[in-house]
Amino acid sequence: MSGIRDILETSVEGVLGRGVTPALLRDAEQGQWPAELWSAVEDAGLTHAAIHEESGGAGATWSEIFALVRSAGRHGPPIPLVETVVGGWLLSVAGLPSVLGPVAIAAAPDIEWESGGFSANLSGVAWGAACEHLVVLAGRVSPRVVLFARSDFTAVGAANIAGEPRDDLRLSDAQPTATGDWPHDPDALLMTGAMVRSAQIAGAIERVLEQATQYANERVQFGRPIGQFQAVQQTLAQLATQALLASAAAEHAFNTADARLSPFAVATAKICTSELAGLAASAAHAVFGAIGITHEHSLHFTTRRLWSWRAEFGGQSFWSERLGRQACAGGSTGLWPAVTHGDFSTTVTA
Amino acid sequence: MRVNLQRLALSPLPSEHDTLRAEVRTFLAAALATRPPAMRALSWMGHDAAFSRELGRRGWLGLTLPKQYGGQEATAFARYVVVEELLVAGAPVSAHWIADRQSAPLILRFGTEAQKERYIPPICRGESYFCIGMSEPDSGSDLASIRTKAERKGDGWVLNGRKVWTTNANLSHFMIVLAQTGGAEGDRRGGKSQFIIDLNLPGVTVRPIKDLSGMEHFNEVLFEDVVLDADALIGAEGQGWSQVMAELAFERSGPERILSSIALVHTLIDAVGPDPDSGQAREIGRLVAKLAALRQMSLAVTGKLQNGEDPAWAASCVKDLGTGFEQEIPEIAQRLFDAEPRRAGGSDHQAVLAYVTQMAPSFSLRGGTREILRGIIARGLGLR
Known part of the structure; x- marks a missing residue:
């Protein structure tokens, strides 16, 4: 880049x-x-x-x-x-x-x-x-x-x-x-706030993925590192895909914002990362077991942020209702043009 | 230890493809004007040879392949644009699907000059159809355990064995078969080779297998002393395993891993109507957001293909998430709108709901099961 x-x-x-x-x-x-x-x-x-x-x-x-x-x-x-x-x-x-x-x-x-x-x-x-x-x-x-x-x-x-x-x-x-x-969208602060929180969530998910993967390679139960058990591997694999999706959704919002803050891309980013925040926090805690729940351990500094950031500058319900109303107003024929164009407004009025 | 954190750099679609997208859309709007939603729901299982030849005539097959073999020398992004437009429209792409997606690129990469000249141009014209000969009755996820065997005889080979779950074998001209060709005992990945089999050869029997919906998408294929010429071998003898892994990467990240249920998204949005309640609006908004974000991920893997980077790990991630999304859609449809699925009769939405509900379990099976993919993803993280 x-x-x-x-x-x-x-x-x-x-x-x-x-x-x-x-x-x-x-x-x-x-x-x-x-x-x-x-x-x-x-x-x-x-x-x-x-x-x-x-x-x-x-x-x-x-x-x-x-x-x-x-x-x-x-x-x-x-x-x-x-x-x-x-x-x-x-x-x-x-x-x-x-x-x-x-x-x-x-x-x-x-x-x-x-x-x-x-x-x-x-x-x-x-x-x-x-x-x-x-x-x-x-x-x-x-x-x-x-x-x-x-x-x-x-x-x-x-x-x-x-x-x-x-x-x-x-x-x-x-x-x-x-x-x-202010020469732009009056919603700019809300959108920018949601956009930065989505990138923060993406970073925090990467952090818990790293912590949980490292722990799974070190923690021994039943005579071997728990990361050798398929059940734990499947949990961590899901966490890895969640980290990629969160980052992709957030990065796309930032990339489009170079030209103009995109209500579609920001909503997409905040809806996806807010949902992934909860899933990732839960997966990381599952891998760590009881030690991850303690105040002494550092995992909670990240998971408590995930649980907070997902609700700030509009949580899942706010952004998904807004995006969903636009999608329904545009009908089935408006959906795909909006996805490829990254914008509902043009298709709704058309 | 250090954790192997892999990132996926986004690859914005170059705007030069906007014109191509518009051309494809205009063509599809006319060509598919009367295609009912229940047929569109077939996604890449809809078969129409005349339609495939028309795409070939328009230069929309073999897009990334060299012009000397009938291709367009376009980018992986151009192919992505054409393919996603075809899938969203519910176009019948099944005839050429596998040949265009993976057989032609495989032949281009590993084939001899004679093989490229023989097989690729008719694929680009939409005339020559391929299927994939990997799974066997006793070798599903454990592909390395296959028993289909090719033995040298004279200059050529003799093939014996059985392949199963072969999509479109009954409608294809050729199969690219993975077979044992010797190798050391216990060497699971060695001793395998790929062959291009003409399905009209003596000793080849294709038997369609009815699926739970009553349709015949996949088949069992039996090989009994099938005599092969030397040039049936594609790539190097003994390199079949690595060739197959490269081939699978093409299979795991494309728009078809996100869009299999798009016909149901369309009928659902229309069933809900322009004035949803807040619960319906939220579910649909979430669904649109996931679709858009997964598409960016899938495009990022296409960027890796375009740059010649190894897409295997990231492609597995896209397939795991994307097929999960596709499978969620009939469940979401049930939550949002009360409709009984109908195999016969009923509204468009009821018919599409019936088909997608029945096919959804296959989305995370074909091309590598969810559990196998997650194993690959975990190994990529450095877990052993």
Whole structure:
């Protein structure tokens, strides 16, 4: 693939491979901010991957960023790396200057804001309390990107199954730091969020596949490694196919996003990876047996993320209902053209 | 130890094939205008020699093969586009199916110049049909245990044995047979060779086997002292096992491992109608998403074929997932819409439901069973 993609992947693997340890993950769940890890990620230029070069970023395209996000999914760093990449992209496309520090992102499609104070309740915002800036994509009619500083809102802490902050934010007549018109789909943040979560899930599935395969080769029962038993091999083989399918679905969404975020490809990616997340977590735990259930073991850092990420930015029911309604509206003759074209909208109106 | 994590790089379909796709679609819309859904449901089991010759005339067979043998020298992606359009439309492709997919590529790769000149051009014209002689009554998944035997006699060979579950043997001109040709005791993979058998030769008996649906897709083929010329041998003597493994890779990743139940997807969507309840919408959305994602995986394996990389492991993954998807569809149809399957009478949806429900178990058997594929996948992970 392209040079930038490989450079980003090597860089993120290096930083997260060294920095994200079980001890760090445990401390983060207790509320400790991993300042060193954040600095390492920011210093490596990873947080600004999607920002245009003229604004000081790497100017990477989504297809180039895919491997970075998948790696983030493998390691599960307890920092808003992926959210900051998306936030930087929103600012950059809206023509706003980039910001330093961790960024939280939130969609507010129902708030048609033009100027003055901004009031909203935003729930489940990743690292909403810990961020330094908040990027909101507001409105549907004339969508705008609105940037706030941390001091502009209050936050009530909440967390997903993995202990990652998913905070509830309250903005009351807040004055934005900067605003810009959003020239694309008003659903862009929802779609981008679903797309990055699908790549994170793909990375996390690869991680549990590696862990479970290694364990099956080491753990001895009945006098031989359990990986020599066909029953265990069949489970791991299924897990391997799930890893490939998740990655393919996610990567395709990123590849198509280079031209334009594709509602079809994003829905496909999130529906498939969300289902595979549950299947893969269950297969990995089956291989590990009781030790994998313990808090001491590291497997749960990945499986608890799988169980969380599959439901964020729209879970299976949200995206599959949306896609299914389009499919039914298009009828049997609309289906295949939509699959090959990667889009229902043209066939539905035709 | 290090885990052998294999990845599958996506291969976007080159947009240059859009024109080809449009041409195929336009042709099929006219050619199949009156083909009923129950016939479309036959998928690659629908047989029509005149249709195969028409595809040959249009240059849509042997797409990847050299022009000197009647091919088009197009990419594996061009072939993918044509094949998926044919399958989605439910076109009757069975006559040329195996010859176009694997026999011609096998002959091109391992055959002598004379064999290529003799066999490939009529395949590209849609006139010459092949079947696969691998399974035997006592050798299904354990292919290495075959007993069909070719012994040298004079310049040629004499073939004895029995093949079974041979799709289209009753409608084909040739079979490529895997047979024992000697080799050391206990060497399961050695001592095997492949032969091209003219099914009209004396000593060859083809007996159709009725399947549970009452149709005769597969056959038993008996070889009794069948006298073969020296040039019946295809490839190198003793290399039959590796040739067969290469051949199977062509068989395991194509669109036919995703689309076998597409006719039922079509009638189901129309049965549910344009205003589904939320449960129906979710199931159909999930189904569309899986179809689209599996297609990307299958295309990625096609990219490997196109680049000359070994597709065997990834192809096994596609086949395992893809056939699972195909088999889910009649189950989903039952959950979403109340319809009794009908072998005779009934609506289009009821007829298609009846056929696909009965055929679905075979999807994960043909071309290597699910259990065998998962064994291959596990070995690829480094499990022994």
